[in-house]
C-alpha cells in the first residue's frame with residue numbers, strides 16, 4: 196500500500212494571542228503562505244496543575260480555543276490542539292505534515308523564551324523557518340530604553356518616553372479576513388477533552404470582553420473603589436490576547452489617560468521581567484532578600500482564607516477565592532498586609548495569587564508583589580505601611596464591599612485582628628530596616 200502523502204502546511208502557533216482578528220503573527224502567516232494550519236498546545240509548564248489537577252486559567256483557554264476552532268471550521272479549516280512539551284509536539288507534527296514554516300507572536304517570560312529557542316533550534320535543524328512577531332505589547336524591551344541603552348527601572352521616566360513614542364499608527368488593527376483563503380483546508384480535527392489532557396476545570400466567572408467608553412470616562416474617578424464596577428476586568432483577556440492590546444490602547448488614547456497609564460504598567464512589568472529575569476526568584480533590590488521573615492504557616496492560612504480580622508483584607512481574599520479576581524486596590528492592601536503585617540515572604544503570596552487569579556500573569560503578578568513588599572524596581576518605600584483600616588475607610592467608605600464578602604463583620608462570629616496594626620507596623624519597620632542596613 197502506498198503511504199499517504201503528507202500535506203504541506205505552514206503552522207500558526209497560538210499562544211497569548213487567542214483571536215482571529217487583529218493578530219500580527221497570524222496576519223503575516225496568512226499573507227505570506229498558503230495552507231496555514233493553526234495550532235494550540237496545552238503546555239503543562241504554562242498551565243501548571245494543582246494537587247487536584249486544577250488550573251484556574253485552563254477552562255477559559257479551552258473554551259476560547261473551542262470557539263476559534265468552530266469559527267475556523269465554518270470556513271473549511273481547523274485547529275490542531277495538542278498537549279505536552281512544545282518541542283515534542285513539533286517533533287510529532289513532523290510525522291503528520293510536511294511543515295514549511297512556523298509563525299508565532301513573541302513571548303517574554305524566562306521559560307517561554309527558552310522554550311522558543313529550543314523550538315527554533317529544532318525547526319532550523321529540520322530546515323523549517325520560525326518567524327516571530329511583536330503582538331502582545333506595544334513596545335518590546337529594546338524599544339524604550341535610556342539614551343545610553345540601559346533599561347528604565349523607574350516607571351515615570353519609562354512612561355514619559357513611552358508616551359512620546361506612542362502614536363495612532365501603532366494601534367491600527369492587523370487585517371486577517373482578507374487573507375482567510377490561505378487557511379489550510381481540512382475536515383474538523385479532534386480536540387481532546389480537558390480531562391483527557393489531565394486537567395480539571397476550576398469554575399470561576401469569566402468577565403465579558405468589553406470595554407465601554409462610559410467605563411473609561413469614569414475610570415479615574417471610580418477605579419480605586421472596589422464596591423464600584425469601575426475597572427475593566429479585562430486582565431484575563433489581555434493575558435491571553437482574547438482582546439488586542441492595540442484595540443484597547445486606541446480606546447484608552449481616546450477616552451482615558453489614567454487607563455492608558457495602567458496599560459503602560461503592564462508593558463513596563465513585561466520589560467522588567469525580560470531585562471531582569473532573576474526577579475522570578477529573588478528581590479529586585481537584593482537587600483530585601485536579607486529580611487528575616489516570620490513565615491508563620493498558621494498566619495498564612497488565615498490570610499489565604501480571609502480570616503485575619505481585618506475586614507478589607509478578608510474581603511479581598513474571599514473575593515479572590517470565590518471568583519478568581521481581586522480588585523487592584525485590594526490586591527495592594529492584601530499583599531502589603533502579608534509582607535509587612537505578617538512578615539511572610541512575598542513569594543508565598545505571589546504563588547497563592549498565581550494559583551487563584553484568572554488574570555494571572557507572571558510579569559504583572561511578580562511586579563505587583565515586589566511593589567507591595569517594597570523589594571521591587573519602583574516599589575512602595577518599605578516604611579510606607581498601609582493601614583488596612585484607613586484603607587477601608589477611604590476606599591470602601593460605606594462598607595459595601597466588606598458587607599458583600601464578610602457579612603459577619605461586626606458580629607461576634609468575626610475573628611479578632613490576628614495582629615495589632617501599630618505593633619505590626621513597628622515590627623515590620625524594624626525588620627526591614629535591619630535588612631537594608633545589613634546590606635548597606
Ligand SMILES: Cc1cc2nc3c(=O)[nH]c(=O)nc-3n(C[C@H](O)[C@H](O)[C@H](O)COP(=O)(O)OP(=O)(O)OC[C@H]3O[C@@H](n4cnc5c(N)ncnc54)[C@H](O)[C@@H]3O)c2cc1C
Nearest residue numbers: 426427428429430457461523526530554555556559560563
Ligand atoms: C499584588 C498584585 C498582584 C497582581 N497580579 C496581577 C496579575 O497576575 N495579572 C495582572 O494582569 N495584573 C496583576 N496585578 C495588577 C492589577 O491589579 C490588575 O491588572 C488589575 O486589578 C486587573 O483588573 P482589571 O482588568 O479590572 O484592571 P483595570 O484597572 O481595568 O486595568 C486595565 C488593564 O491594565 C493592566 N493593569 C492595570 N493595573 C496594572 C498594574 N498595576 N500592573 C500591571 N498591569 C496593570 C491590566 O492588564 C488590566 O487588565 C497585580 C497587582 C498587585 C498589587
